Amino acid sequence: MDIGGTFTDVVAYDERDGSYATGKTSTTPGDLTAGVLAGLEQVVGSAQDISFVVHGTTQGLNAFLQRRGERVLLLATAGAGDVYHIARGARSKLYDLHYRKPQPLVPRSDIAEISGRLDYRGQELEPLDEGDLRAAVAQAREAGITAFAIAFLFSYLNPAHELEAERIIRELHPEASISLSHRVAREWREYERTSSVVLNAYIAPTVERYLVRLQDSLDERGLSVPLHVMQSNGGILTAQAAREHPIQTLLSGPAGGTMGGAALSQTLGRPNLLCVDMGGTSFDMSLIVDGEPDTVQETELEGLPLLMPIVKIHTIGAGGGSMAYVEAGGLRVGPESAGAQPGPACYGRGGTRPTVTDANLVLGRIDPAYFLGGKMELDVAAAEAAIASLAAELSIEPVALAEGILDVVNAKMAQAIRTITVEKGIAPSDFAIVAFGGAGAMHAAFLAQELEIPEVIVPVFPGAFSAWGMLHTKLRHDFTTPYYKPVADVDVAEITARLEELAQEGRSALLADGVPPAGIASSWLVDMRYVAQEYSLPVPVGAGELEDPAFATILSDRFHRVYDQRYGHANASAPVEFVSLRATVHGDLGRAEARRSPRVDGEAPTAASREVVFQRTAQQAQVVVRDRLNAGSTVTGPAIIEEPTATTVVPPGWTAAVDELGVIVLRATS
Amino acid sequence: MSPTATTIDPITTEIIRNAFISAAEEMNATLIRSSYSPIIYEAKDCSVGLMDENKRVLGQSAGLPIFLGNLEICIELTEARFGPQVWAPGDVWLLNDSYMTGTHLGDVTVFAPIYWREQLVGFSASRAHWLDIGAKDLPAPTDSTEIYQEGIRLGPTRVMAGGVLRDDIVDILQRNSRFPALLVGDLHAQIAVARTGERRLGSILDRYGLDVVRGARDQIFAQSELLDRAAVAQIPDGVYEAEGCLDNDGVTDDPFWVRLRIEVDGDEMRVDLGESSDMARGAINCGEAQAVSACRVAFKRLVNPDRPVTGGTFVPLTVTVRKGSLLAAEEPAACQWYFSPLGLLIDLFTQALAPVLPQRVAAASYGDSMVSYISGLRDRNGELFVNIDCLVGGWGAWDGADGESSLINSVNGSIQDFPIEIVESRYPLRVRRYAVRNGSAGAGRWRGGCGTIREFEIESDDIWISLWYERSKTPAWGLFGGSAGAPPRVDVNPATPGARQLLKVNRLELHAGDVVVCRSGGGGGFGDPLERDPQLVAQDVAERFVTVDQAREQYGWNPEEGEIAVA
Secondary structure (H helix, E strand, O other): OEEOOOEEEEEEEEOOOOEEEEEEEEOOOOOHHHHHHHHHHHHOOOHHHOOOEEEEOOHHHHHHHOOOOOOEEEEEEOOOOOHHHHHHHOOOOOOOOOOOOOOOOOOHHHEEEEOOEEOOOOOEEEOOOHHHHHHHHHHHHHHOOOEEEEEOOOOOOOOHHHHHHHHHHHHHOOOOEEEEHHHHOOOOOHHHHHHHHHHHHHHHHHHHHHHHHHHHHHHHOOOOOOEEEEOOOOOEEEHHHHHHOHHHHOOHHHHHHHHHHHHHHHHHOOOOEEEEEEOOOOEEEEEEEOOEEOEEEEEEEOOEEEEEEEEOOEEEOOOOOEEEEEEOOEEEEEEEEOOOOOOOHHHOOOOOOOEHHHHHHHOOOOOOOOEHHHOEOOOHHHHHHHHHHHHHHHOOOHHHHHHHHHHHHHHHHHHHHHHHHHHHOOOHHHOEEEEEOOOHHHHHHHHHHHHOOOEEEEOOOHHHHHHHHHHOOOEEEEEEEEEEEEHHHOOHHHHHHHHHHHHHHHHHHHHHOOOOHHHEEEEEEEEEEEOOOOOOEEEEEOHHHHHOOOHHHHHHHHHHHHHHHHHOOOOOOOOEEEEEEEEEEEEOOOOOOOOOOOOOOEEOOOOEEEEEEEOOEEEEEEEEEHHHOOOOEEEEOOEEEEEOOEEEEEOOOEEEEEOOOOOEEEEEOO | OOOOOOOOOHHHHHHHHHHHHHHHHHHHHHHHHHOOOHHHHOOOOEEEEEEEOOOOEEEEEEOOHHHOOOOHHHHHHHHHHHOHHHOOOOOEEEEOOHHHHOOOOOEEEEEEEEEEOOEEEEEEEEEEEOOOOOOOOOOOOOOOOOHHHOOOOOOOEEEEEOOEEOHHHHHHHHHOOOOHHHHHHHHHHHHHHHHHHHHHHHHHHHHHOHHHHHHHHHHHHHHHHHHHHHHHHOOOOEEEEEEEEEOOOOOOOOOEEEEEEEEEEOOEEEEEOOOOOEOOOOOOOOOHHHHHHHHHHHHHHHOOOOOOOOOOOOOOEEEEOOOOEOOOOOOOOOOOOOHHHHHHHHHHHHHHHOOOOOOOOOOOOOOOOOEEEEEEOOOOOOOOEEEEEEOOEOOOOEOOEOOOOOEOOOOOOOOOOOOHHHHHHHOOEEEEEEEEEOOOOOOOOEOOOOEEEEEEEEOOOOEEEEEEOOOOOOOOOOEOOOOOOOOOEEEEOOOOOOOEEOOEEEEEEEOOOOEEEEEOOOOOOEOOHHHOOHHHHHHHHHOOOOOHHHHHHHHOOOHHHOOOOOO
């Protein structure tokens, strides 16, 4: 179940016959539970029949974006209470005379400085001042604050002061919700760690209340299994565990799409995938490299940093609602979007500026009678009028403008993809595109052409792919511990013990989640860097390597390789150090494989044909209904493949083939 | 200029326009990805540009605002010196001469001609700050009086000829740096940027052909020029002036004046900097190119700040300097702190136009980089070190909002402060306090932002500090009745018998237990403080941005009246 801004999607998998069903309801802002339950009822008769359920929630994200989270008292080390507001002094816009920093979640008056100091080795210089703590709790009581965020200097090395503060607050204020920085993000850099713990404290009560309410409603309906929640890191958690790490649920929806990509990567045997999700206002890109989602250890939300592992999603403002307009005599497309109100001109809600959706409609790529499966009739005349009026302003033919709008937006998306791959030191032509979201498959073949990518994959249920992806995601827990040591001084016994300890912690967590021991897998990463660098890179460690006497050399060599891949150079003679140890455990609850259909090779039956413009020329294109395609069917472009939540455009010179799982693969033939 | 007489269709033009922007972004990503020095890949003390055959900008991506639109001058000056036949395929040039590039010697510009089908079609260029090019003090002196003390100085130098790196040139560079490995790494990164620019422009030309690309380029330049002209035309015609002074030049105590006169005439703007002070003995001199750049930054803040820079941007702006002045320095003037007059110039530009653009301007900011270098013989690993600290400060208020507190200054961009946990882990220093400097904001209906306090305790001997703190004689001024922010202040061992206050010093020796308290200035206020909403004053007091005394004296605040709603 995936809650989006407009719709809540539900995808159900029937374990008896390996089939899928989907449901779609309107998201119910305020109390999201209602929409979720309505969607669930569309696909499963009774909650008692459910053996596994996973959910991506925007509850925490909404609380953050609308600034409706909990009032938080931040406790910081004396002398460093303003670190959160100074926010490293950085400015993200170069020429903005009226620049404001991202709005912090806690005002200065809700920050209390607490005496007690550790040094750079984690050793105590000054004990924690209990009097300061008591005063802070009194301040909170007076103001009616029940949520506390605690972020002390060097707590990532030694959490003693944070733990002691937690104990004292608990004693004085048993009902308080307390977040500790070393638990949320056990990494150095006090501003980023503080920002993370504040955000956790800010959304924790909201997420907790929501999950309790949803679990209760499901229980009432007879659900007998635990509710699972999607995390931003590309794994799932039980709702129970999610309540302890609410920050991990923040960006769960988009992560679902990427995890769908990871699942496809495995099923289709394609290690490198570029996942593109084009919706109404934005174009989201993420990467699957060697079968694994591209994750990062740090991100930003509206400019506020978050230290947590997260599936990396890049977004640009390009979508169906992106508007075309004239500036200084030149054509521009986006990033401004017509949104849902007034929306594209063809929505008939008063929009007069042509959008990408209007261009697709005018060119015949969208069937006006079958938009959202026929739930919404589009006004072709309004779209044509909007395009014609802009075309007249630019003195070009309306058809040329409509196709031109798409050319411009496709070029922008392709350039964005090129930039993210260059930053990572990889070539887009080594990837296949996975297209989802309402508009992804309409544009994907053109992106592929721009980027010299040979294949485009359109999964089943492209309009509900995030929900589908969640269903194919394993349970996941991440554990981190700091470990500062030059590689040359490595104590293999010690590092083995520490890694094993982390993995054991993970295994216990998964067993508690109900994962059978056979379904548990763990992996290790060590963060390494050149001595004196600020940022580190994660380097994988194989289980057998710890016994290898050449362990230090193996890891250093691998670090140089990873570094070279990322930055284009490496210095094999420079000393390398460990920064932290990470364990990730995955739990597989053992779900059956999707049903494979027998192949019936041959051209797909054509439902109809209509005129669609390609290369400024109207061409007769066959229109195929996706439900009627068999495994083995092929479709030769120009063609349009329609389904309720998405449209796939097969341009001239491309063919589409359907595999045994119902996945469509587009290939250029010329 | 272009051979194409016909108009290129607007779709192709727009795709090519985006392709130029994307090419510049890819060049920038290449530099950030492959440079060796954190000052480039972290602090983004760099800039890249793709130019056409006439050295006009097709696309640019700036990390440092003050490098806006002055890479082209390096190519022009090289051609002026050696003639147009000097360019050859596979050549890469470098240049750091302050009087040509305008900036200090540490900023090295690397550029290369781009050939397509054996025809010169453009240039790619990048500028990046190299950590050390052999100045007398590491990383830079605050008391230099001649450029020869500031590092090795290179005119246009061919570092790669016909695709082959010139080992003799690289050898000269390496012998003049304390960090030769970093230097070569950064040089290679900049050569990679040149190659990226060549490849991307080549692929655009492969796809559309030279005539179409040039036709589109002309359209793109015309669009930018039209936008800028339309914005300038909205400013009432007239002559607008402002002046302000720097505290001193680091070696004498005389103030140095920056004076500007802006003439707006229809859709053109002419800026004359000629009345500014003569060159200084100390290192506050600036090459002409950077003075022009600073005017462009100031212009850009008021004219289409969100629009990308192309060869058509800044066409309505002309800048005149006087040779031999502070802002058009000549040999042998020292230029290490060239940006101090420029930060002031940028704020003065805004002040001059305030009467006619009251909605768009802002009061002055704290104004300079507020640099302290703490260097020593032994970091936590026993190695030679230098901790570079730029203390962020308060920005000016504008009509409708308070200025931001503790924010990096206008000539710098993406630089972030160093976390306490990193500083203490690396260097024998303790950061005892890092705080917003309460009460340092200029009062106003909209108040300025506050400055910052950073207090260091020194934990070992063999440590030296160099300071470059400016703008105490011209702290951030207010506008329309707003008052000035507090000036900067640095105390060494305050409240002890050996207490000292100073703003600039070169290599002052410190010992274990010494304490240095640095304070940056606040921003100026906007409008009459008595008109400030009392609720906002109460909130400022609750949040400690404004002291109770200031609230009473400057804002006429009376807490007994009961409208205080402490948040």
